[in-house]
Amino acid sequence: MDATTGLAGTPGTDTPGAGPKTRPHFVRPAVVSFKQLFGGLCTGTLAMLLLAALVASWILCVVGIGFLVLPVCLRAVRPLADRERLRLTRWGDPIVSPAAPVPAPRDHLVDPTARRELAWSALHGTVDVALGIIGLALPIAALGALTFPLWLDLAVGQPIPAWADGVSWVLDDRSHALVVTALGCVLVVAILLVAPALAWLQAVAGRLLLAPPDQGDMSIRIAELTATRAAALDAHAVELRRIERALHDGTQNRLVAVNVLLGGVRQAVLRVPATALETIERAQTATEAALAELRSVARTILPPVLTDRGLRGRSTDWPLPARSRVVCRSICGRGVPRRPRRRPTSRSPRR
Amino acid sequence: MRIVIAEDDSLLREGLAALLRAESLDVVATAQDVPSLLEAVAAHHPDVALVDVRMPPTHTDEGIVAAVEARRRQPGLGVLVLSAYVEQALATDLMIAGAAGLGYLLKERVGRVESFLDALHRVADGGTAIDPEVVAQLLTTTRPDAGLDRLTPRETEVLALMAEGLGNSAIADRLVVTEGAVHKHIRSIFAKLDLAPTEQTDRRVAAVLRHLDHARRSGGWGERDTAR
Known part of the structure; x- marks a missing residue:
């Protein structure tokens, strides 16, 4: 295209970058469509494999083995659906992954989201794969037809394969090659017009079935988010107040006491130095108490074990509140990562 | 001097009592909350009550409420309020009915x-003791047209010490000048701030605090901007 404009226009008068703009506006959508069709074919193939596994394990349930395999296959549906959501998001309106966790295997037909995902994998593994194959085979066929004169000699006397132009006939004359090329040109134009429609058709199942069912009513989701965020902020404020109280009533009071005692020591040293020793002793005790308070406050702000080993490590190794006798057991859902234990060398020695 | 101490932290309470006893002051009772303070005041009729601001149950301004109540029951009782942090509003609450015999x-x-x-x-002698921090808060939050900008640096210093509750001789000592010079500064300050001149320290403190607090309250930032 750049070359054509370069030849047609006077050199130097052409504005730079004008070349790409002259490209017919239906070429780019077609290229995008082919990318979409290819991506869809990839996920479609995965969906087809998953579908086959699902059907096979379902059938195997008759013999019993299926009960073991089916949950595994069902668990693979959500990741694949999420992949497709990401892919569709890249090419159009965003589709968010459902917040609700994957239901238990036996609830898959009850849970609306899981049911829609299953329906999607059935369609995507069959219809969409077919659409993808058609969409990608058409340009190959067109390429074959356009370049037909180049490999004409190989084809003389042979029946032209049906995929080349959709018509099966025997080539008996060299002039027919031009007809094939002309058909190729028609095919190219048809493909450029049809490809976006094919891509749209291929994505329609995912767009309808993978979007959250209540996406239309965003206000509910917004209200929910607002409420949970407000609750998080409230919890944060309560926690700040607790820390402030702990610092003020604990540590600060101890330090004030130390200060008062030191004032007493000074007076005592001026008058009766012997009595100062007792006050110094008390001041020291108060300092130690302040340190202990400070440590416990710091611990409740962010327990070192939490950063070292994560929630799981904490729940098994320590009673949950640092000084409480109540031993808590926390049950972590999937997705709460266990912090890898640091090597002893990298761990700073803690008292 | 007979003293009652109200403080919920036992270590600090005992520390204060030990300190004051070592100074041969008479600590007649200690209390850890408001009711026991009021009981102790009723039983011992002390000269001064040392009161912590934050006490049980809510740990907010119990000390101020207790001080006001104790003074209602025993007029003339000196109350020195101790606080872990400075809150100028608390000082204003405390001295809403006058600053005589009060400290913060x-x-x-x-x-x-x-x-x-x-x-x-x-405080025991009916004077006033305001923490320099409180005075500093009052001085920095006043609006420009409060008249403070008309004071010389030396006069501002004198004003701050006056607001703390110091008498003329104490101010003179602190600034290493003669009492006569302090007198002159104070007259000039009262003239510049349009305050009625008075020689009584507590009235003087009350007047200065009221002036500063009024200047602070009536002068929001919005007003301050439009005033320019």
Whole structure:
């Protein structure tokens, strides 16, 4: 295209970058469509494999083995659906992954989201794969037809394969090659017009079935988010107040006491130095108490074990509140990562 | 001097009592909350009550409420309120009905025993002791047209010490000048701030605090901007 404009226009008068703009506006959508069709074919193939596994394990349930395999296959549906959501998001309106966790295997037909995902994998593994194959085979066929004169000699006397132009006939004359090329040109134009429609058709199942069912009513989701965020902020404020109280009533009071005692020591040293020793002793005790308070406050702000080993490590190794006798057991859902234990060398020695 | 101490932290309570007893002051009772303070005041009729601001149950301003109530029951009782942090609004609440025999200090001032005892005596004698931090808060939050910008630096210093509750001789000592010079500064300050001149320290403190607090309250930032 750049070359054509370069030849047609006077050199130097052409504005730079004008070349790409002259490209017919239906070429780019077609290229995008082919990318979409290819991506869809990839996920479609995965969906087809998953579908086959699902059907096979379902059938195997008759013999019993299926009960073991089916949950595994069902668990693979959500990741694949999420992949497709990401892919569709890249090419159009965003589709968010459902917040609700994957239901238990036996609830898959009850849970609306899981049911829609299953329906999607059935369609995507069959219809969409077919659409993808058609969409990608058409340009190959067109390429074959356009370049037909180049490999004409190989084809003389042979029946032209049906995929080349959709018509099966025997080539008996060299002039027919031009007809094939002309058909190729028609095919190219048809493909450029049809490809976006094919891509749209291929994505329609995912767009309808993978979007959250209540996406239309965003206000509910917004209200929910607002409420949970407000609750998080409230919890944060309560926690700040607790820390402030702990610092003020604990540590600060101890330090004030130390200060008062030191004032007493000074007076005592001026008058009766012997009595100062007792006050110094008390001041020291108060300092130690302040340190202990400070440590416990710091611990409740962010327990070192939490950063070292994560929630799981904490729940098994320590009673949950640092000084409480109540031993808590926390049950972590999937997705709460266990912090890898640091090597002893990298761990700073803690008292 | 007979003293009652109200403080919920036992270590600090005992520390204060030991300090004051070592100074041969008479600590007649200690209390850890408001009701026991009021009981102790009723039983012992002390000269001064040392009161912590934050006490059970809510740990907010119990000390202020207790001080006001104790003074209602025993007029003339000196109350020195100790606080772990400075809140100028609390000081204003405390001195809403006059500053005589009232004090508001940061807890850590107790460590400087001489000046603490000085403040304690001042309160017991019907004077006033305001923490320099409170005065600083009052001075920095006033709006420009409060008249403070008309004061010379020296006069501002004198004003701050006056607001703390110091008498003329104490101010003169602090600034290393003669009492006559302090007199002159104070007259000039009262003239510049349009305050009625008075020689009585507590009335003087009350007037200065009221002036500063009024200037602070009526001058929001919005007003300050439009005033320019």
